Amino acid sequence: MDNEKRCQNKRLFSTEIEARKERLYVEKEYNKKFRIYNCNDCNGWHFSTIN
Numbered sequence: 001m002d003n004e005k006r007c008q009n010k011r012l013f014s015t016e017i018e019a020r021k022e023r024l025y026v027e028k029e030y031n032k033k034f035r036i037y038n039c040n041d042c043n044g045w046h047f048s049t050i051n
């Protein structure tokens with residue numbers, strides 16, 4: 001229902017390129033792999049972790 005608020009709890013990027021750049025840093029920081037996906041709720045880009 002309140003999709004915009006739900007998205008505020010995640011890292012949000014306006015472009016895929018921006019998300020890809022940031023992913024390099026967070027993968028090092030957390031020592032994990034992250035997937036980038038286009039969000040249908042806010043039309044932005046978020047990370048999700050890969051298990």
Ligand SMILES: [Zn+2]
Nearest residue numbers: 007039041042
């Ligand atoms: Zn979103």
